[in-house]
Amino acid sequence: xxxxxxxxxxxxxxxxxxxVAACALQANAAVDRSHLYPAALVTAPPAFDPxxxxxxxxxxxxxxxFEDITTRRPAPLDTTAxxxxxQTNIYVGFKVSQNGVPIHxxxxxxxVGFGQDDAVGVCIDTSGAGTQVYCFETTPRGVRYQQASxxxxxAPAWRATAKVDGSSWTAMMVIPMKDLRAPGGKNRTWLFxxxxxxxxTGEHYSWAYDGLMQDSxxxxxxxxxxxxxxxxxxxxxxxxxxxxxxxxxxxxxxxSAGRDRNQFGQGQQTARNEGIDITYPFTSTIAAVGTLNPxxxxxxxxxxxxxxxxxxxxxxxxxxxxxxGAQYFTPDQLVPAGGFDSAPDSVFYSPSIGTxxxxxxxxxxxxxxxxxxxxxxGVEPDGSSIDDTVFGFDHILPNRTFLLxxxxxxxxxxIGDDSTIDTxxxxxxxxxxxxxxxxxxxxxxxxMFDPTSxxxxxxxxxxxxxxxxxxxxxxxxxxxxxxxxxxxxxTIDDSHGPVYMFNFAxxxxxxxxxxxxxxxxxxxxxxxxxxxADFFGSQDIVTDKLVHVNVGVNVSELxxxxxxGGVTLPFNITxxxxxxxxxxxxxFDTFYGAGNFANFYLQQFQIASTHPIGNKFSxxxxxxxxxxxxxxxxxxxxxxxxxxxxxSLGPDTEVTLAYRAISGRGGFASPGDNLAAAFHTKFKNGxxxxxxxxxxxxxxxxDRLIIKYLLRIGGGAGT
Numbered sequence: 115x116x117x118x119x120x121x122x123x124x125x126x127x128x129x130x131x132x133x134v135a136a137c138a139l140q141a142n143a144a145v146d147r148s149h150l151y152p153a154a155l156v157t158a159p160p161a162f163d164p165x166x167x168x169x170x171x172x173x174x175x176x177x178x179x180f181e182d183i184t185t186r187r188p189a190p191l192d193t194t195a196x197x198x199x200x201q202t203n204i205y206v207g208f209k210v211s212q213n214g215v216p217i218h219x220x221x222x223x224x225x226v227g228f229g230q231d232d233a234v235g236v237c238i239d240t241s242g243a244g245t246q247v248y249c250f251e252t253t254p255r256g257v258r259y260q261q262a263s264x265x266x267x268x269a270p271a272w273r274a275t276a277k278v279d280g281s282s283w284t285a286m287m288v289i290p291m292k293d294l295r296a297p298g299g300k301n302r303t304w305l306f307x308x309x310x311x312x313x314x315t316g317e318h319y320s321w322a323y324d325g326l327m328q329d330s331x332x333x334x335x336x337x338x339x340x341x342x343x344x345x346x347x348x349x350x351x352x353x354x355x356x357x358x359x360x361x362x363x364x365x366x367x368x369x370s371a372g373r374d375r376n377q378f379g380q381g382q383q384t385a386r387n388e389g390i391d392i393t394y395p396f397t398s399t400i401a402a403v404g405t406l407n408p409x410x411x412x413x414x415x416x417x418x419x420x421x422x423x424x425x426x427x428x429x430x431x432x433x434x435x436x437x438x439g440a441q442y443f444t445p446d447q448l449v450p451a452g453g454f455d456s457a458p459d460s461v462f463y464s465p466s467i468g469t470x471x472x473x474x475x476x477x478x479x480x481x482x483x484x485x486x487x488x489x490x491x492g493v494e495p496d497g498s499s500i501d502d503t504v505f506g507f508d509h510i511l512p513n514r515t516f517l518l519x520x521x522x523x524x525x526x527x528x529i530g531d532d533s534t535i536d537t538x539x540x541x542x543x544x545x546x547x548x549x550x551x552x553x554x555x556x557x558x559x560x561x562m563f564d565p566t567s568x569x570x571x572x573x574x575x576x577x578x579x580x581x582x583x584x585x586x587x588x589x590x591x592x593x594x595x596x597x598x599x600x601x602x603x604x605t606i607d608d609s610h611g612p613v614y615m616f617n618f619a620x621x622x623x624x625x626x627x628x629x630x631x632x633x634x635x636x637x638x639x640x641x642x643x644x645x646x647a648d649f650f651g652s653q654d655i656v657t658d659k660l661v662h663v664n665v666g667v668n669v670s671e672l673x674x675x676x677x678x679g680g681v682t683l684p685f686n687i688t689x690x691x692x693x694x695x696x697x698x699x700x701x702f703d704t705f706y707g708a709g710n711f712a713n714f715y716l717q718q719f720q721i722a723s724t725h726p727i728g729n730k731f732s733x734x735x736x737x738x739x740x741x742x743x744x745x746x747x748x749x750x751x752x753x754x755x756x757x758x759x760x761x762s763l764g765p766d767t768e769v770t771l772a773y774r775a776i777s778g779r780g781g782f783a784s785p786g787d788n789l790a791a792a793f794h795t796k797f798k799n800g801x802x803x804x805x806x807x808x809x810x811x812x813x814x815x816x817d818r819l820i821i822k823y824l825l826r827i828g829g830g831a832g833t
Contacts, residue, residue, distance in 0.1 A: 144181040144188075144323040147513065149345035151175045153304075156198050159205065164256075164277040164284045166196070166207045174198045174207070175347065177308050181323035184656075184697075185626045186619070189319040191215065195308035197236065201353050204289040206250075208234040210310065213281045218313040218699055219254040220726035223762040225269060227732060228259045229332030230699040230724070232313050234285055235259075239305035239341040240296040240357065243482040243512040246399060247338040248294055249309070252276055254283045255729070257765070262832060263338045264295070264477070266437040270830025271800060293833055295399040295478070296357025302350040305341050305512075316660055316697030317626070325582020329627070331697055342514045358398040360829035364391040366409055366822055373817040391434060393829070400478030405435045407471065409822070428603060429465045435490075436464040438832060439477040442486030445508035445519035446536045446553060459572060459593070461536045461555055462504050462523050463603035469493070470500060483509050498528035502601055516541045517551075525600040530561035534599040536572070542580075549578040557599055570597035570607070587615035587633075595640060606672075609637035609645045626656040644682075647671050662693035668709070684710040687718075699726050714744035732760045740781040750780025767795040772810050786814030800826040 154175050160168035174196035180189040192211040199205065212232070221227040228251070235251030247263040252274035262268035270293040276285035296302075310319040311332070318329055320336075324343035329335065367388050370376070389407030396402065431437055443462050470492030477486035488504040508519035522535035538553025555572040576589030595608035615633040622628060634649040652666035670685040689707035696703065705720040722736040738754040758772040774788045790808040797803070804822040808815050 144179050144321055145177075145345050146322060146324055147343050147345065150348050151345060153347045153350045154198050155351060156200050156205070159200060159203060159288075160198065160207075160286075162273065162275060162286065162288060164275045164286050166209065166284055166286060170198060170205075171196050171207055174205075177321045180308070180310060180319040180321050182317055183320050183323070183327060183329045184317040186325075186621050189310075189317075191312060191319075193234070193308070193310050193319060193321075195234070195236070195321065197306065197347070199291075199350070201356050202291055204236075204238070204287075204291065204294075206236045206287040206289070208285045208308075208310075209282070210234060210284065211282050212312075215312065216314045217254055217278060217281070217283060219278065220699060220729045221253060221257050221732075221762070222255060222729045222765065223768045224258045224765050225260075226760065226762070226768055227726075229311060229335075229697070230313060230726065230732075231255070231257070231311075232283075233259070233311040235309045235311075235336070236287065236289075237307045237309060237336055237341070237344070238294065239344065240294050241399070241479055241481070242303045242305055242346070243479075244305070244339065244341040244510060244514060245479040245482065245484045246295050247341050249336050250274075250287055250289055251309070251311075252285050252287060254278050254285070256285070261333070261336070261338075263441065264439050264479075265832035266440065267434055268832030270833050291352070291356045292359055293830060294357050295359060295395075295833075296352055297398045298352045298354035298356060298358075300351050301348070302352055304347045304350060305344040306347045307336075307340075307344040309336055313698055316695065326580060339514070342512065355398075359393075359395050359401070359833035361394045362392070362826065362828035362830070362833065364831075365825045365827070366390075367825075368409060368820060368822040370821075371819045375818050377812070377816055377818060393833070395829075396476075397478070397480075399480060400476065402474070402476050403435070403438065404474040405472060408433065408435050408473065428463075431464045433464070435473050435475075436467075439475070439486060440464070442477045442484055443488060443504050443506040443521060445484070445506050445521050446538060446555070458603075459605060460603045461521055461534050461599055462506075462601055464601075466601050466603070467500065467502065482511055483507070500528075501526040504601070513544065514542055515544060519553075523599055523601045527600060528562070530559065530563075532557065532559045532600040534558075534602060538574075547579050547581045549576075549580050551576050551578075555597075555599075557597055559596075559600075568596060570594035572597055572604075576613075583620060584618040585616070587613070589613040589615075591635075591637065606637075606646060608639045610640065611635060611637035624658055626658055626660075627654070628656075629654045643673060644671075645673050656696070660695045660698065662691070662696045662703075664691040664693075665689070666691075666707075683712045685712065686710050687716070700724065711742075713746065714742045717741040730762045732762075734758050742780040747780075750778065752776065752778035752781025752783070752785070754781075754783070763795075766797075767793075769793045774810065776813070784813040788812055789815045800830060802826070 154173050156170050160170040177195040178193065180193045182189045194209040196207040218231045221231045231253040233251045233253045235249055237247065237249040239247045249261045250272065251259040254276050256274050256276040258274045260268055272290060272293060273288040274285065276283060308321040318335060322344045327340050327343060328337060330337065369387065386407045386409055389409050392404045394402045431440065444460055446461055447458055467490060470490040473490040475486060475488035485507045486505065491501045493499050503524040506521035508517065510517050517540040520537040525532040534555055534557040536553055536555035538551065540551030542549045552575045557570045559568045571594045573592040574589060576587060578585065578587040590612055592610040593607050597607045598604045613635040617631040618629060620628045630653050632651040637646040639645045648670040650668045652664055654664045656662045666689040668687045671682055672685060673682045687707045687709035689705065691705045693701060693703040695701050702723045708717045718740050720738045724734040726732050735757045739751065741751040743749050754776050756774040758770065760768055760770045762768050771791045776783050776785045779785060788810065790810045793805040795803050802824040806820045808818060
């Protein structure tokens with residue numbers, strides 16, 4: 115296997131273009147890690163008024179001079195932010211100018227449609243070390259959104275109000291201290307930042323700025339690891355228990371009806387009619403979490419695809435017990451470890467755990483350390499049992515110049531036992547931009563039909579130069595034969611070889627952004643056979659007129675003796691993506707790709723868009739297709755068509771209707787039509803009601819109606 119001449123020309127073109135773009139980059143910082151701001155304590159809370167006329171705001175820490183993360187230039191629209199605190203709450207205010215740019219405020223339900231409207235937000239790291247990060251955002255209508263680094267289900271009670279006045283708007287937030295895992299004491303230091311989304315231009319602003327900060331689309335922005343560049347809020351005087359979340363319990367009752375009433379996700383075949391989740395904080399930052407009869411009935415998400423894939427698919431984890439605190443158990447994903455695949459190898463991959471009956475864990479942070487210890491037990495529908503223990507620990511300096519971690523899984527299944535432990539170390543030089551890392555995993559497997567210990571391993575090491583306008587990465591990956599933790603994710607075993615990557619980010623007149631990404635690898639088996647070789651290159655351009663163009667070339671070859679009898683198969687695709695108004699409320703995107711995929715020639719296309727309709731409805735649709743051609747099967751294909759509409763019935767109530775149709779068998783999914791509907795409302799006490807028909811996760815419509823009531827007692831969700 116060798117690199118073709120065209121492969122080399124593509125690579126050379128990418129390098130030249132990247133160097134030109136790198137030279138064009140100019141960016142000026144707003145504030146950075148070196149800035150310190152004494153916290154402003156108030157004896158009486160300011161009035162809950164978006165006009166910000168209360169005299170208390172005159173003593174607040176004040177921020178302005180934002181940077182546009184999207185264009186890497188000073189923000190063109192003025193933003194001023196304020197922050198105060200007392201022993202009960204954090205108070206945040208914003209004054210936003212939007213001259214000449216329309217104000218978008220179509221969304222009216224909390225936690226729905228984040229990023230489609232204008233928004234302002236505050237981000238706080240209560241640990242001062244980047245391990246306990248929270249972000250709170252609100253729109254010109256006062257619609258609320260929030261995120262937390264330790265929980266994908268973070269949704270506590272807090273308040274926001276906003277007011278539009280011509281071409282400007284103002285907002286105020288009140289964030290209870292108990293919603294934050296904030297250690298008490300005198301002279302505490304937090305990291306903090308203010309952000310803004312301008313929906314009409316698809317741009318994101320940040321008060322804190324460093325050239326290494328990256329832009330992305332919500333919900334993947336703001337980025338928690340950017341906390342390393344935030345300024346400090348110093349001198350905080352916090353009562354010992356002010357930042358300790360309340361203990362909470364979530365008790366559910368569920369009934370299902372219909373022909374498919376017993377069909378649920380994760381292989382579960384029996385409806386669970388009641389269950390409970392409990393969280394008890396030991397300290398402000400450490401909590402015990404338990405679940406009994408966990409319910410997976412109404413939290414499934416549509417992960418259907420008709421696109422064939424070269425490797426095993428990496429699925430999104432939606433189950434509450436695993437989604438909360440997930441990063442405490444996967445510290446091996448803290449730094450890039452190399453590899454061509456988008457799904458990283460991981461010792462612990464929770465979707466591999468099916469039905470379980472109970473689980474308990476302890477998780478949290480102390481200082482620069484984060485840890486988790488978890489156990490789950492259960493019996494699968496086929497009668498097989500699981501009893502698995504998972505642990506994770508990491509130590510991270512506040513500026514992420516040094517990282518140390520270890521994690522592992524002790525899996526005990528009916529078919530045998532598997533123990534895997536991973537340990538790693540990494541560092542960064544802030545002056546030179548040099549980043550380095552090394553990790554080593556060791557697996558010991560003993561199967562019921564063969565009790566002899568079977569040892570294998572995984573090793574990654576890399577050196578990386580990361581600058582504001584470019585990055586150069588070289589790594590080495592070594593995965594032993596037979597490596598594959600039972601509760602883990604492994605793309606391909608028995609492979610070793612180098613990985614290379616280069617990317618750039620540049621600016622030029624008329625463009626919002628110009629980026630390029632190039633990566634390649636070459637892995638051999640341990641007996642010397644070439645196992646996998648890949649190259650991927652792309653150029654991405656976004657113009658000031660919100661036209662988005664991406665051109666990509668993927669050249670991949672895989673030799674898998676288990677499936678192909680030693681035949682080397684190509685997995686190649688050349689692609690073109692065209693988008694318009696990405697990052698705004700009305701994006702329109704198209705994709706076309708074609709190339710040899712194993713034993714056939716594959717063509718793919720996709721068209722998708724989202725549209726708000728007034729301030730009550732949202733509409734989204736997609737049309738995907740695959741077209742396969744080979745001597746063996748002739749011509750075949752598959753189409754996926756989907757539409758969805760959501761109706762806002764209030765700030766905490768919505769109803770959604772989704773329809774998806776998959777036709778043809780020349781693709782990756784089972785054909786069928788799927789109609790699903792859902793109603794959800796949250797009550798003032800935090801309890802919730804769900805009424806669902808079917809599920810978007812099934813290949814075809816399920817004749818299943820679910821009514822579930824979730825009684826929440828104590829603290830807010832995810833705290």
